[in-house]
Amino acid sequence: MSECKVETALEILTGKWKPKILFQLLNHKTMRFNELMRMIPGVTQRMLTQHLRELEEQDIVTRTVYAEVPPKVEYSISDYGSTLVPVLQTMDAWGRKHAEHIQNRDETN
Amino acid sequence: MSECKVETALEILTGKWKPKILFQLLNHKTMRFNELMRMIPGVTQRMLTQHLRELEEQDIVTRTVYAEVPPKVEYSISDYGSTLVPVLQTMDAWGRKHAEHIQNRDETN
């Protein structure tokens, strides 16, 4: 690391619901708004909309609106967004090890 | 990713000054409090103390106090904290590519 761009990645992931959104979209490939609401316990319409908009603005998520009644909107990880997958996997793997670390530390008390 | 532990890693890195602190400690191996203050423009004593304490609590950073007058305290990345390095490198690498992506996107406007 010659100069720190970690924060650039953090900007994308920072937001209470963003990791959860990405997790859902990675697993289901494409999802509608209500589907995301159902799969992410506790999120409100307001926050889901806001975070999806931010991810869309950052080219991570693709938003597709179908001109139908009732409205239908689908979300998915963009091609560019998929470049984040290795990052997420690395963080996820470390997070698992860290959970063990915490447990070991607390057991020896 | 079977279940999302990305947030566990995010908890460690979340905090306005934490990436900067880790970046400095990785480059200099061991640093005193004032040295960190000088190398991190804009940080206040309060925030530097607070974030260092959190990183210490999470076993990422080691704090060594020397019983001298005037006081001398040294900070460094702990052995366990060094397991974070690959994560930081992955994020940093992606951050660089993302910077290019942004630039290309804006140039074509």
Place this chain on the structure above:
DNA sequence: CTGTATCCCCCTTGATACTG
């Protein structure tokens, strides 16, 4: 179904002064 619009609260951060 897929959102907006308001209002409110809390938590992080910052500014500043003080201390062993």
Place this chain on the structure above:
DNA sequence: CAGTATCAAGGGGGATACAG
């Protein structure tokens, strides 16, 4: 030198109601 104490500000997030 390496902090702590106190107070204030700002923004992220939540609750609720409304709309195309």
